[in-house]
Amino acid sequence: MSPDEGLPLDPDAGGWQRLDPRNLLLDPVKTLGQFLVPALIAFVGLSSRRDDGMPSWMLPLLVLGAVAFGVLPWLTTSWRVTDTQFQKRSGLLSRTTSTAPLDRVRSVDLESSLLHRVLGLAKVQIGTGVDDDRITLDAISQERAGELRALLLARRQGVAPLPEAVDGESVVAVPPPAPETPLAAIDWSWLRFAPFSLARLVLLAGFVGLLAQFADDLPFLDQEHLSSGWRWATSFAIWLVVLIVLVVGLLGWVVVAVTGYVVQWWDMRLTRGQGSLHLTAGLFTTRSISVEETRVRGVEMREPLLLRAVGGGELSTLATGVGSEGVTRILPPCPREVCVSVGDEVLAEPGRLTAPLAPHGPAARRRSHVREARGALVLAALAVLPVVLADVSWLGWWLPALVLVAGLPVGAAIAEASYRHLGHSLVADPGTASHLVVGHAEAARVRTVLEADGIIGWVVTETWFQRRVGLADLVATTAAGAEKVVVRDVPRDRAIGLADAATPGVLSAWTT
Amino acid sequence: MTQAPAPATPPSPTPATLREPAHQVSPRAVGFWRVAALIPSVVLALLLAAGYVAWWLSAGTPPWWATALGVLGLVALAAYPVVMPPVRYRVHRWEVTDTAVHTRSGWVTISSRIAPLSRVQTVDSRQGALMRMFRLASLTVTTASAAGPITIDCLDAEQARELVATLTAITGASEGDAT
Numbered sequence: 154m155s156p157d158e159g160l161p162l163d164p165d166a167g168g169w170q171r172l173d174p175r176n177l178l179l180d181p182v183k184t185l186g187q188f189l190v191p192a193l194i195a196f197v198g199l200s201s202r203r204d205d206g207m208p209s210w211m212l213p214l215l216v217l218g219a220v221a222f223g224v225l226p227w228l229t230t231s232w233r234v235t236d237t238q239f240q241k242r243s244g245l246l247s248r249t250t251s252t253a254p255l256d257r258v259r260s261v262d263l264e265s266s267l268l269h270r271v272l273g274l275a276k277v278q279i280g281t282g283v284d285d286d287r288i289t290l291d292a293i294s295q296e297r298a299g300e301l302r303a304l305l306l307a308r309r310q311g312v313a314p315l316p317e318a319v320d321g322e323s324v325v326a327v328p329p330p331a332p333e334t335p336l337a338a339i340d341w342s343w344l345r346f347a348p349f350s351l352a353r354l355v356l357l358a359g360f361v362g363l364l365a366q367f368a369d370d371l372p373f374l375d376q377e378h379l380s381s382g383w384r385w386a387t388s389f390a391i392w393l394v395v396l397i398v399l400v401v402g403l404l405g406w407v408v409v410a411v412t413g414y415v416v417q418w419w420d421m422r423l424t425r426g427q428g429s430l431h432l433t434a435g436l437f438t439t440r441s442i443s444v445e446e447t448r449v450r451g452v453e454m455r456e457p458l459l460l461r462a463v464g465g466g467e468l469s470t471l472a473t474g475v476g477s478e479g480v481t482r483i484l485p486p487c488p489r490e491v492c493v494s495v496g497d498e499v500l501a502e503p504g505r506l507t508a509p510l511a512p513h514g515p516a517a518r519r520r521s522h523v524r525e526a527r528g529a530l531v532l533a534a535l536a537v538l539p540v541v542l543a544d545v546s547w548l549g550w551w552l553p554a555l556v557l558v559a560g561l562p563v564g565a566a567i568a569e570a571s572y573r574h575l576g577h578s579l580v581a582d583p584g585t586a587s588h589l590v591v592g593h594a595e596a597a598r599v600r601t602v603l604e605a606d607g608i609i610g611w612v613v614t615e616t617w618f619q620r621r622v623g624l625a626d627l628v629a630t631t632a633a634g635a636e637k638v639v640v641r642d643v644p645r646d647r648a649i650g651l652a653d654a655a656t657p658g659v660l661s662a663w664t665t
Numbered sequence: 666m667t668q669a670p671a672p673a674t675p676p677s678p679t680p681a682t683l684r685e686p687a688h689q690v691s692p693r694a695v696g697f698w699r700v701a702a703l704i705p706s707v708v709l710a711l712l713l714a715a716g717y718v719a720w721w722l723s724a725g726t727p728p729w730w731a732t733a734l735g736v737l738g739l740v741a742l743a744a745y746p747v748v749m750p751p752v753r754y755r756v757h758r759w760e761v762t763d764t765a766v767h768t769r770s771g772w773v774t775i776s777s778r779i780a781p782l783s784r785v786q787t788v789d790s791r792q793g794a795l796m797r798m799f800r801l802a803s804l805t806v807t808t809a810s811a812a813g814p815i816t817i818d819c820l821d822a823e824q825a826r827e828l829v830a831t832l833t834a835i836t837g838a839s840e841g842d843a844t
Contacts, residue, residue: 473809579678610780610813613683617773630780630813637812646680652779654678659781662762663684 168233173294175272180223251288257281261302263441306427333426337495346465346486347414348407418485432483448472450607450633452496457597466492471634479634502585505602510576510592516622517642518572525568529560574598577640589655591640603638605655607631686760686767694819697799698750706742759817778815784808785836790829
């Protein structure tokens with residue numbers, strides 16, 4: 154721990170510094186928050202059942218315990234930045250030291266919950282991309298967090314010494330924040346896309362599930378009330394009841410979706426600076442995510458079915474070594490044109506997201522149709538089951554027949570739509586990075602753009618059926634994003650040609 | 666927003682064909698695959714027979730369709746160790762050049778895998794107990810992508826050792842973090 158290793162940010166011996174003292178407020182409140190509900194339940198629940206429930210002197214004890222729990226992390230955690238590493242020590246009984254070499258730091262994310270923001274604190278997560286574990290500092294002051302991020306991102310940028318870093322200790326003010334180029338900011342007219350994005354439906358389902366758990370305890374939800382309610386409801390016209398339920402459900406959905414959108418994307422800003430993309434957003438909890446640009450190997454634009462109908466889309470970057478997935482959403486549901494223009498900015502090469510794609514030909518179209526028809530047949534077969542098993546006489550054999558009659562045309566329409574969006578292209582203008590562009594569509598229309606330089610291998614897979622019609626699935630393996638990009642049902646010879654052109658030299662020993 | 670005028674026909678690279686890799690794996694692989702397939706086949710066949718007998722004892726003679734299904738199952742279980750190994754042997758090929766590794770594997774579904782050696786991260790060899798009896802070893806080359814491991818199954822053990830040494834030497838010489 155030589156003094157010259159000291160972090161310019163702090164003159165302390167060895168440069169070790171504590172978390173922000175305001176943690177002494179934050180952590181107990183957080184701990185209390187976690188304990189509060191169970192503690193209250195225990196307290197109220199026990200004392201209402203029996204007189205000798207939890208004695209009331211337990212309550213201050215509980216509070217005291219929570220405070221102690223909150224103080225411990227502050228006392229035991231310290232961190233510093235040396236010339237080569239970021240280091241963090243923590244733990245009371247077993248001391249843990251986590252280190253991240255500065256040149257390996259891939260991402261520095263800031264996050265502030267409402268509580269953090271009231272106290273002016275931020276949680277810092279430092280990712281190295283080597284493994285999924287990220288070093289977390291919870292929490293330091295927002296200014297300090299911003300400085301730390303600027304410092305880490307600046308140091309990371311390279312072997313080339315920064316002018317500021319040359320004369321050791323005078324770097325108190327960290328490199329002056331480079332001017333950030335704004336790429337996108339929230340436009341509240343985008344709110345119109347919120348109800349068409351179904352991602353939040355999962356949340357809603359979870360909420361309903363939670364309610365259902367409590368429903369058993371509600372006094373008015375028993376057999377008698379239910380059946381009398383049903384009789385009351387059916388005394389009106391049944392279609393009116395259905396209509397009201399639909400309208401109420403729809404309105405509820407719109408409210409939930411819009412609220413969620415506002416909460417998540419409040420004050421969204423996407424900027425570029427210091428070799429990284431920075432995304433800041435959030436009404437209560439503000440998140441600030443950074444992705445190193447040299448790690449960004451491509452982008453993916455998704456247009457889910459409903460969103461597509463109203464001309465909206467979502468954009469993600471495909472990067473290596475960012476968390477576990479590597480797919481980072483950088484825009485909320487927004488107009489397709491915005492996705493395209495921001496995507497062009499991120500890729501630094503225009504026209505990739507709108508490049509015309511080469512279709513895969515009649516055999517691929519047939520396969521698409523066969524796949525959907527098979528889906529309809531399976532559904533119809535499943536519809537036979539209730540008829541056979543439960544003897545639902547009033548439906549009889551009409552149900553599977555109906556499924557088949559309705560399913561086949563719908564399947565054909567889906568197949569045709571999927572085929573229309575199926576395609577690939579290798580965009581290689583002289584003097585620029587070449588990109589593999591792949592389009593496919595099932596429920597969502599997806600267009601993936603992957604830098605050819607990011608492709609680290611190829612897999613050509615042919616099932617027995619594909620071999621008979623000369624098709625293959627071409628998989629470009631990569632370290633970025635979902636780690637593979639699939640070109641589905643492409644004629645085999647064209648798959649080989651595409652792979653050979655995208656990564657010159659790799660296949661040349663075997664191509665003829 | 667004005668886009669550059671799109672070309673009339675989307676640029677698609679010229680079609681090409683891929684020659685199969687040069688080498689086959691050890692001929693002993695057929696025997697190994699057969700034994701490895703026989704073990705689960707025998708176990709499943711015994712379970713099937715036991716189930717049939719149990720049905721017979723508890724509920725009388727099983728209906729004709731159950732018997733037919735059972736016989737069909739037995740035939741499939743018997744055919745698998747007979748049919749699969751030679752087909753797999755014929756399909757499975759490999760080749761390593763100075764710059765890339767290429768394998769072809771499978772029997773019903775066939776996949777060809779190619780990776781440039783400059784992107785290879787690890788080279789592992791594996792030899793199970795049964796493989797050791799056949800003096801075989803498998804070799805797996807991984808890249809930074811979870812979708813990209815390349816396995817050469819059932820090489821002659823001696824050859825596998827040499828190949829690991831060669832690959833390690835080649836990949837050790839390349840720089841960068843291979844992503």
